Each structure stands twice: as C-alpha cells, then as structure tokens.
Amino acid sequence: MAIDLTAVTLAELRYIVALSEHRHFGRAARACNVTQPTLSAQLQKLERTLGIALFERSSKSVQPTAQGERVIEQARLVLDATDKIRDIAESGHLPLAGPLRLGVIPTLGPYLLPHFVPALRAEYAKLELVLREVKTSELLDDLAQHRLDCGLLATPIPIPGIVSEELFEEPFHVLAPKEGALARKKQLAEEDLAGERVLLLDEGHCLRDQALSLCRAAHAHESQQDFRATSLETLRHMVAAGMGVTLLPALALRRDEGALVALPFEKPSPGRRVTLAWRKTHPRAADFRELAQFIRLNLPPSVRAIAGKPRVRG
Amino acid sequence: MAIDLTAVTLAELRYIVALSEHRHFGRAARACNVTQPTLSAQLQKLERTLGIALFERSSKSVQPTAQGERVIEQARLVLDATDKIRDIAESGHLPLAGPLRLGVIPTLGPYLLPHFVPALRAEYAKLELVLREVKTSELLDDLAQHRLDCGLLATPIPIPGIVSEELFEEPFHVLAPKEGALARKKQLAEEDLAGERVLLLDEGHCLRDQALSLCRAAHAHESQQDFRATSLETLRHMVAAGMGVTLLPALALRRDEGALVALPFEKPSPGRRVTLAWRKTHPRAADFRELAQFIRLNLPPSVRAIAGKPRVRG
DNA sequence: GAGGTCGATCGCCATTCTCGATCGGGAGGA
DNA sequence: TCCTCCCGATCGAGAATGGCGATCGACCTC
Numbered sequence: 104m105a106i107d108l109t110a111v112t113l114a115e116l117r118y119i120v121a122l123s124e125h126r127h128f129g130r131a132a133r134a135c136n137v138t139q140p141t142l143s144a145q146l147q148k149l150e151r152t153l154g155i156a157l158f159e160r161s162s163k164s165v166q167p168t169a170q171g172e173r174v175i176e177q178a179r180l181v182l183d184a185t186d187k188i189r190d191i192a193e194s195g196h197l198p199l200a201g202p203l204r205l206g207v208i209p210t211l212g213p214y215l216l217p218h219f220v221p222a223l224r225a226e227y228a229k230l231e232l233v234l235r236e237v238k239t240s241e242l243l244d245d246l247a248q249h250r251l252d253c254g255l256l257a258t259p260i261p262i263p264g265i266v267s268e269e270l271f272e273e274p275f276h277v278l279a280p281k282e283g284a285l286a287r288k289k290q291l292a293e294e295d296l297a298g299e300r301v302l303l304l305d306e307g308h309c310l311r312d313q314a315l316s317l318c319r320a321a322h323a324h325e326s327q328q329d330f331r332a333t334s335l336e337t338l339r340h341m342v343a344a345g346m347g348v349t350l351l352p353a354l355a356l357r358r359d360e361g362a363l364v365a366l367p368f369e370k371p372s373p374g375r376r377v378t379l380a381w382r383k384t385h386p387r388a389a390d391f392r393e394l395a396q397f398i399r400l401n402l403p404p405s406v407r408a409i410a411g412k413p414r415v416r417g
Numbered sequence: 418m419a420i421d422l423t424a425v426t427l428a429e430l431r432y433i434v435a436l437s438e439h440r441h442f443g444r445a446a447r448a449c450n451v452t453q454p455t456l457s458a459q460l461q462k463l464e465r466t467l468g469i470a471l472f473e474r475s476s477k478s479v480q481p482t483a484q485g486e487r488v489i490e491q492a493r494l495v496l497d498a499t500d501k502i503r504d505i506a507e508s509g510h511l512p513l514a515g516p517l518r519l520g521v522i523p524t525l526g527p528y529l530l531p532h533f534v535p536a537l538r539a540e541y542a543k544l545e546l547v548l549r550e551v552k553t554s555e556l557l558d559d560l561a562q563h564r565l566d567c568g569l570l571a572t573p574i575p576i577p578g579i580v581s582e583e584l585f586e587e588p589f590h591v592l593a594p595k596e597g598a599l600a601r602k603k604q605l606a607e608e609d610l611a612g613e614r615v616l617l618l619d620e621g622h623c624l625r626d627q628a629l630s631l632c633r634a635a636h637a638h639e640s641q642q643d644f645r646a647t648s649l650e651t652l653r654h655m656v657a658a659g660m661g662v663t664l665l666p667a668l669a670l671r672r673d674e675g676a677l678v679a680l681p682f683e684k685p686s687p688g689r690r691v692t693l694a695w696r697k698t699h700p701r702a703a704d705f706r707e708l709a710q711f712i713r714l715n716l717p718p719s720v721r722a723i724a725g726k727p728r729v730r731g
Numbered sequence: 732g733a734g735g736t737c738g739a740t741c742g743c744c745a746t747t748c749t750c751g752a753t754c755g756g757g758a759g760g761a
Numbered sequence: 762t763c764c765t766c767c768c769g770a771t772c773g774a775g776a777a778t779g780g781c782g783a784t785c786g787a788c789c790t791c
Binding site for chain 2: 767769771772
C-alpha cells in the first residue's frame, strides 16, 4: 500500500519546520498560532501518515530524527514553492496586474497603442502586457482559443461567447493629392467619391470591407486589383504616387501629410467603432473594463470616446 | 491582509494539476478518486483562498488562466517535492533502512565490524550505515547529543536515558612471548599475572580500566607509565619487543600470533560484555534490536552470544 | 517531596470535506 | 423550435477532522 499524502496540509509541513527550528513544542506552536496540543496531535498524524518518526521527543529535548531531517528539508522546499504561489496570487489582487495578452488589428495598433500603452505601463507597474498584431478573423480565433485575453478591433462582433465594450468612434477621412479635384473641398459628402479610384487594403483587413461598402454606396470603384496594399503606410505611398485616393481612419492621419491632404466627411461622418472584446467567461472582465476606461481617457481629440456602461455596484 | 495558505491541502494542488491536464472536471475528479462536485468545490475554495481565478470555465472548455498556469507550475514543483518526502518515508518502512549512525569503541571496531558489516550491507541494501570510532565516554556523549543513533561498547551503562542490549561475552586472553614463563601454561588463573608487567592502553579506553582492575586483583602492576599504547596493535608490538605482557579481548586475537601466544584464562574467564546502546527515546529501537540480533548471529566462535530478550508481540 | 516544565492525551465543539441528487445553461440534432 | 445531452455549479446531509482547554504522567530541580 502506497503512502497517500493528499490529505497533508501545508500547515503540517509548517509545523515540522517550526518544530525543527524551535526544538520545543510550546514555542513552535506559538510561532504557528496554534496551541501545543494541536501541534502535538498534528505531528503525530503526519508521522502516522508517513509511517516514520520525524522527531525524537523526551522531556529534555526535541530533536529531528535522521529521516526527519530529510523530510523537513523537503518540507522547506515545499513551503518555498508555496511562497511563490502566494506572490503570484498577491500580485493578481491588484487591478490590471500580471500577464495580459492583448490583440490589436493592424490598422489600429500602430496608431492607437502609442496613445495609451506608455501611460498604462506607468500606471500599472505590475502589468505584464503582451501585444500581438493580427487581423480581425485571426484575432477572434485567438480569443476563442484562449491564445489572447482580449482584443482591440473595429467590427461588430457576431460571435456568441465574445463580449465587448465600445471605446470610440473613429471617422474615416479621404486621403487625396493636394492638387487633385477632391482637395478643393473642405468637407466631402459620400457621393463625392463617385468615379474616384479608391485604393484598398489586402483581403482580411476589416477596414477593406468597411471601405468597400462605402465605395459601393458612393458608386466609386476599387482601383488596380493587382496592387492591394498590406498596410496603411503603403496606401499613403500609393496615393502620393498618383494611383488614386484612399480612406484613412482618423488615428492614422498625420499632422502634416505633405503633398497630400486628408479630407473629412460631412457629419455624420462614416467611420468605424473601435471596441475591446473578450470571452464572456474570462474571469478578469473587471480588468478589461478598467482597461477600456483607461483607453477612453487617453484618446486624442480626433476621435470621440463612447462612454462605458456604468458599473453595477455591490 | 496577507494570504494564508496554511489551510491548503496537497490534494487541492493535485486537483489543479489534474484539471490542467484533463481540462475536464469529471475526468480530473476521477483521476483524483473524488467526485466532480468535490473537485469543483475544492477548486473554488482554493481560488477564494488565493483571491484569483485559476481556471476559466465554460460549458465547452476548461482552460487555466495565465495566472493559473503559473500557480499550476508551482504546484507541480510542490508535488514533486512531496514525492521525495514519500520516497523518504517509504524507504523508512523497511527494517534497517535509511541513515543510521553507529559508534564503536576503538578496541572493538576493527575486530568486530568485519564480522557483520559486509553481511549487514548485503542483507539491508537501503541501510545507509555511518560508522564512527570513538572512545566510550565520547560515544555516550555523542549518543546523548543525538550525534549518534546507537553505539557498540563494553561497559555497563550507568546513564539514565540510555538503554542497551547485551550482545556477547568476550573473554580476555593474555598475550605473552612464546618463550616466556607464562607460555608454559595452557590456561591461566588470574593469580598467574602476579608480578607480571602488564602493558595497558592509554587513558580513556574502557579496556584499560577493565584490565587495570583485573591487575589489581591479581597483584600485577602496570608497566612503563610513559609508554601507554593508543591501540591494541601497538600493545602487540610492545609485547613482541619484550616489554611485558598484555590483555587482549578475544576478537582481537589472530589465528597465528607469530612469536607470541594468546593464553586463555580458566573458566569462568574474565572478560567484558559487549552491548549495543541507544537513547531510550529513540524511535527506532526496533531497528536496533534487529541489528543486535543480526550481530549475534554473525559472531565468530571465539565469543559467546547472549540471547536477546524475547520481543513482546502485539 | 514539592513545584515546575514538557509533551501526550482526553473530550468537546465548530468547521469542513465529501457525497448523491439536482440545477441551469449551452450545444447539437430532429 | 423544441428536445436531449453534457457540463460545471449548487444544495443538503452525514462523516471526518482540526482546534481548543483541561488534565495527565514523566522527569528535573530545589
């Protein structure tokens, strides 16, 4: 019959370590916040479980046996390991602490993250933020497969089991050459795109689909099927090369676009809603709501924050 | 308020490790020989104790959280350490296994140990025998101070708290030159020593005191105060050099003493009783009695074993 | 031999562990 | 859309156990 240690409590291991340090039942018991009979009984229980004597007792002295020394040594290792567990748990008590894997779509990451990540790191020193830039569909899959804790994206999320908070409304602008016909207007109506060659991103970017539906409504057409861009920066270069115009979300705009100009739409401007999403079952929803609010409070003026739902108070 | 982990059971750590392996409450519970409600409740208790979620549950899947992964990793280390504790305990279940520190007096060690130590090691493979050769008074002190588990010596033990079992009666012989007057007798009476110069060991050897009292009774006298020997082998050389005669315990005799002869006394021969001693409180008394019996069964014919007390059976 | 110290033991109470039964919710199929 | 199955959570009851104060027995000191 094998020895079954599952019923052993960490307290018992603490008892034998304390006893080997104090060599005295009463003092060791006091150090463990129990009474001497308790320590005595628990030690006997442990010795019965192990089937060996751990301490040699007499009225003069309490000494570990040779085997007891070995067991106590291992018990110390066990308690050290549990100290680490306590450390992990304690840092987890703080809001936004510990590991957090955040996915961001490529048309958002480079433009939104600089606005809040440095402040976030400064505010929450224990946060171990891991960022991953992936397209929407992959991001949702990573969420579902527990490879991400939460994600920043710009699509209404149709998947059951994924919940989200809206963060802000990001209007689209039309990026066009300063010298072109469009650039003469201060504000565009969607119909102004009619007939324009609109440069779009590669397949898989949600921004492509959003721009495409806008184009269809405005009777514009996608330009150059063979030259789909893989990033907004590429689009910018293509516009500068005179290949057409493109749509840029507000955060991607530069203060000075050089030979180009970013034209806003008339209100209500077309745009996209950026949300923070996570699995409905994720136990750290409170953290995510705090993160959402932190992002809202660190937005540039070019986008309009959407107020979070008021928190229910217990 | 700090987290108190003392109430945590090794079973709970086993639960979370099993759950991280099976990703399924029912199967993990079966692997731990408990029911699913038990595992569910215990996990919740542990999460409440730590204050953090360890697993994210949904009806589709059970996945550790990022913090949970870390805790589980530490839990594995804890369980590994407890496996070692079990190993220590299990080897301790065998008779005469594990560390055993045995003291032996110098006039006994070199002559008695070869008769039983090799066989002992062969018979009890798990025994980790540590031998220390020390004089009687130091041996008793080492016993009292827990530096030794038990000791082989040849004195009636007056110290309360030390108990012993007698192993055998070891007769003394007189070692004398073959050509001397004594050598003409086959057996000696104690009075035959009268007038002889008897070479003795240095202070501190119990054999010295025993020989000395025999000499006093026989009106012999100690020879050469300035040349007290530090070992029986030195005594042998001194006898061979014609400096006198000496007393040797039976086990120290050689089959062929060369130019010397070992003369027995008439029955009842003077001698000494060799005993195995240990602290009364030592929890491994059963081991020591088994060791005593093993020694008795491996004695050469030159000494007479003393039967051990019959064991009380439960 | 009286008093003091120490670990072991006893009896009792409060807590907790465990179980079978059941609930509630989500997924998949008819 | 409803039904059924599967999963983890919850409930209620009984058993087991941890903890305590009080006390014992052994031993040491004065």
